[in-house]
Each structure stands twice: as C-alpha cells, then as structure tokens.
Amino acid sequence: MRHVTVIGGGIIGLAVARELTARGCHVTVLEKENHWAAHQSGHNSGVVHAGLYYRPGSLKARLSVAGNRSMIAFAREHGVPYDVCGKLVVATSVAELPALGLLAERARACGVGATLLDAAQAREYEPEVSCVRALRVHSTAVIDFPAVCRVLVSLLREAGADLRLGTPALAVRAGSNGGVEVATPHDVVKADTLVNCAGLHSDRVARLAGLTPETRIVPFRGEYYELRPGRRHLVRGLIYPVPDPTLPFLGVHLTRMLDGSVHAGPNAVLASRREGYRGRDVSVRDLAEVLAFPGTWRLARRHAFPAGWNEVTRSLSKRRFAASLARLVPAIRREDIVRHGSGVRAQALLPDGRLADDFVIEEARDQIHVLNAPSPAATSALEIAAYVADRVTATG
Template sequence: MAHAVVLGGGIVGLAVARELTTRGNQVTVLEKEDHWAAHQTGNNSNVVHAGLYYKPGSFKARMSVAGNKSIIGFARDHGVPVEVCGKLVVATSEDELPALYVLASRAKENGVPAKLISPAEARSYEPEVSCVAALRVHSTGIIDFPGVCTALVRLLSAAGADLRLSTPALGIRPGRNGGVEVATGSDVIRADALVNCAGLQSDRVARLAGLTPRARIVPFRGEYYELRPDRRNLVRGLIYPVPDAALPFLGVHLTRMLDGSVHAGPNAVLALRREGYRWRDVSPSDLLETARFRGTWKLARKYGRTGVDEVLRSLSRKRFAASLARLVPAVQASDLVRCTAGVRAQALLPDGSLVDDFLIETAPNQVHVLNAPSPAATSALEIARYVADQVKLS
C-alpha cells in the first residue's frame, strides 16, 4: 500500500487525505495546530459559492460550479447543516449596471443558475435592499464548513488514516530510496509522496521541501461585524455588492448564517502576521518577509488608495456601516457588533499581481497547493480529486 503524507488540516488537506484513502492509499495528516480547521476553514463566511465570479474555464470556475453540488451533497449525506438559500448581487447605482450584466453573462457561461431581476423583484427577496437592478443567484448556500471537516476526520479515522494534531513539519527531504521524509521534531515520517495544503504557510512549506514557488503568500485579514439580534430582521439571506473586477475580494456583504445571526463583512487589510487575526497580532519576522518581497511594493503602488480605504474602514465602525448601508440603507453603526476575523492566504507574484486562480505546483513525489483562497472550501472535494490525480503513487 502506497503512503502519502498531507500537510495541513483545513478542509482542503482533509479532503485530499480522504480522496487518497478512497483510492486505497495509506495517509498521514499533519496539522500544526491543536484542532482541525484552525485557520481559513474555521474563520470564513461559511458560504457555498455558485461559481459566478470566475473566469470561464479557470480552475475556480470549473471547481466551484462542480464543488457547489459535491459539497452540498456531502453535507447532506453526512448530517452537516447546509441550506441552499440563494443570494442577491445588487447594483446600487447606474454605474454598476455594466459590471452586473458582465456577471450575468459569466454566470451563463459557467453554468450557474442566475437571473437578472428588477428592484421590485429584489425587494420580494430582501424588503430592505436598495438597488437599481439585481442578479438572483439560485445555487448559493450556507454551510458549516468546520462541520464538514469533522465529518472528513470521522471518515479518515474509520479508514485507518494516521491523524496528528499539534505536529508541525520541521524538515522535508528526499527519501533515501525514493519518496520523501518529513521530520516533525519527535519523529521522521517516511512516505511515497507529500501533499502540501498548508494554506497560510504553503509557500514556506514548499521552500522547506526544496522548491522555489512562483508566488509568495501575503496575508489579508478580513474583519466581520454582526447585526444586533433585534436588527437581524433587516436581512433575510445573502446580499452582495457588485465587486470591483480589478480586486480578488468581493466587497463587504451581508450573510444570514445557519444559526440566524447576520454577519457583515469582510473588509481586507494587510495582516501584520501570517496568522494575525487582530491589529495587535504582529510578527516582526513576518512583516520583514512581506516588506522584502518586491511584489508587495508593486501591489501597494497599484492599490494604495484602496488599501488606505480598507484600513480606515477597519478602524471606523461608521465607515463600515456606510458601506453596508449602500446595500441596506437601514443599517446604522449602532446596529453592528464586532465579531470574528479571518485571514486569507493570498498568493502574490513578484510583479505585484495577485494570483487569480488556484495555483498548484508539482515536483518529484510532491504536490503543493499554493493558492487556494475562496472558493476553495466550496471546491474542496473537486480540488482533492485533481490533487489526487497529480500524486504519483504506485
């Protein structure tokens, strides 16, 4: 039986591990934290994306459309809470109509069930919304992604996988007789292949394994508020703005969660540590690494004004509320209560361009998932199939 070691215990790593076990392989999963889904998977908006935004033919487009169906099916089969509620993407001014029409065209190209609707029709879904037109996306849903990870861990345990928490990979080298060896501090794991699904640490893991990855991970923190319980009635489902096509972020939006709470956000500010969920989470070494990367400065020159606006919105509840009030005018700063934050592992190229698609690189006996931000959780089972196809196991 061939043996693969998977680094990273988020939804992508666990899905890859499960896919490899279903193909008859022995799998070891190493997670440096003391629980599964500790970072991106456990700190996102829990939205099952439809595949609306992505360039036709891209990994993201193909995998999110297929992933929407597969992750919802998995959740239903394994008792994980999920609801296909649909969402509205709303144009709040005439200027946004061309971009909304582009989204509608892209939805058609990608096979996403969606329909342009009038303001009156939009208000039949969301009575408090303000728009000049909207796109109703039928297949968007909400899900418990950490619950999906719990189900995957249960399946992996039943299949005999070796699951290790609090076990970082400290060294990676070629095996003496082929394959790879991974040092953990207390053990050396010998395997036929390695799969890197380390998210925020994925580029560092790749370098540890002897690769020079094309992209560098730059962490962006997304901060959320939620509506006070007595103001949750302002939002029935999911309300999104028309996104800026030049940015990888969708803009602050309103999302009713499975428990009935309504989350608002996220914004996008540079995190001061790879896993920095608060302004006071600062790592001098992480900051120095980001500052030394020339792509960071080229990105800053290109999006400097946007970055300043995001920081100001991070520091001002009033500004955050004003962004939401474009979608739902009744939202006021006093309605917002600060809640969770997540950190997005965004791959950045030396020329300052953000990697727009999933980025997966291979080396002998190695596969490295180097860019898997949203919609990676939606697409996890599809990414897992693709990655498993790349793993060369006899």
C-alpha cells in the same frame, strides 16, 4: 499500498486525505495546531459559492461550480447543516450596471444559474435592499464548514489514516530510496508522495521541500461585524455588492447564517502576521518577509488608492463600515452592528504585484503543492481533493 503524507489539517488537507484513502492509499496528516480547521477553514464566511465570479475555464470556475454540487451532496449524506438560500448581487447605482451585466454573462459562461432582476423583483427577496438591478444567484448556500471538517476527520479515522495534531513539519528531504521524508518534532515520516495543503504557510513548506515558488503568501485580515439581534430582520439571506473586477475580494456583504445571525463583512486589510486575527498581532518574521518581497510594493502602487485606503479606513472606523453596509441596506445604522471576530486569507502574490486570481497547484518529483487556495477553496474542497488525488495516483 502507496503512502502519502499530507501537511495541513484544514478542509483542503482533510479532503485530500479522505479522497486518497478512498483510492486505497495510506495517508498521514500532519497538523501543527492542536485541533483541526484551526485557521482559514474555521474562520470563513460559511458560504458555499456558486462559481459565477471566476474566469470561465479557470480552476476556480470549474472546481467551484462542481464543488457547490458536491459539497451540498456531502452535507446531505452526512447530516451537516446547510441551507441553499441563494443570494443577491446588487448594483446600487447606474454606474455599476455594466459590471453587473458582465457578471451575469460570466455566470452563464460558467454554467451558474442566475437571473437578472429589476429593483422591485429584488425587493421580493430582500425587502430592505437598495438597488437599481440585481442578480439572483440560485445555488449559493450557507453551511457549517467546521462540521464538514469534523465529518472528514471521522471518515479518515474509520479508514485507518494516521492523524497527527501538534505535529509541524520541520524539514523535508528526498528519501534515500525515493519518496519524501518529513522531519517533525517527534520522528521522521516517510512517504511515497508529499501533498502540501498548509494554507497560510504553503509557500514556506514548498521552500522546505526544495522548491522556489514564484508566489508569496501575503495574509489579508478580514474583519466581521454582525447585526444586533433586534435588527436581523433587515436581511433575509445573502446580499453582495458588485465586486471590483481587479481584486479577488468580493466586497463587504451581508450573510444570514444557519443560526439566524447576520454577519457583515469581511473587509480586507494587510495583516502583520500570518495568523494575525487582531490588529495588534504582529510577527517580525512575517512582516519582514512581506516587506522584502518586491510584489508587495508593486501591489501597493497599484491598489493603495483608493481600494487599499478604503479598506483601512473601514477597519478603523465603525461608522465607515456601517456606511458600506447601508449602501446595500439603507436601514442599517452604526449602532446596529457589533464586532464579530476576524479571519485571515492566505492570498498568493506574484512578483509583479498581481494577486493570483486562480488556484495555484504545482508539482515536483514525488510532491504536490497547493500554493494558492483562498475562497472559494472551502466550496471547492472535495473537487480540489479529486484534482490532487488524480495527480498523486497518476504517478503511482
């Protein structure tokens, strides 16, 4: 029996572990926190993306389109709450129409069901929306991703996986007779293969294992508001702006959740700590690493104005945040929104200042490292798991 150690207990690590157990491997999952899905998987928007934003043929495009189907099927099979509600991507000005048209072409190229609508047709879905045209994306859904993780943990326990909370990886070395050994505070875990799904710390785990990854994780905090209960009627489903094609962020949007609440956001500001969910969360080590990486300064030169500045001012000003929402739904006012937590996106940055726009998965001897898996990774989790498992078992 092949033994595999998975580092990371978010939705990717758990999905990879579950796929490997289904293929007959014995799996140990190491999670440094004391509960599963502690970071990105437990702080995301809860959206199952359709896959229209990503370059045709890229891993993101292929795995998110397939992941939309497999995640909904998984939820249906295991009783996880979900709603295939669809969404609108809206052009609020004539200047955005070319980008909306390109998005529609990309949807067709990726095999995503989407329909261009005029303003009157869009208002049949969202009566309060303001737009000149919109793209209706039919397969977008909302789901309870933490519940997905709880099901995966239950399936892993039933399969006899070794699940270890509160167990960080402290060192990684090659085994004396092949394979990989991972030192933890409690013991040394030996395996034939290591799979790194450490998310916000994936590049550090790769360096522990002797790799020198080209990318560096740069944390971006995404801050959310929500509509007050008395204003939730303004949004029926999901309303997104036309995104900036030069950035991997989708812009501040509106999402009706499974419980009927309406979340607004996220923005995207550089975090001063990899797990910095509040503006005052600062890690000297994390900040020093970001500032010492040449790609950070090249990114700043490329996007500081106006994109970066707009995100910062929106973070500092509730009025600016509300104004961004009012471009989509003019009836939304500053007093209609209240703070609702934050998430942190583990975004891989290249030395030339480009943000990695695809999933990045690197292989070494007896090792596989998932080095860039931000959104739509939760959507794609089961497909990423199959992709990784194919590579694990191919070397067995």
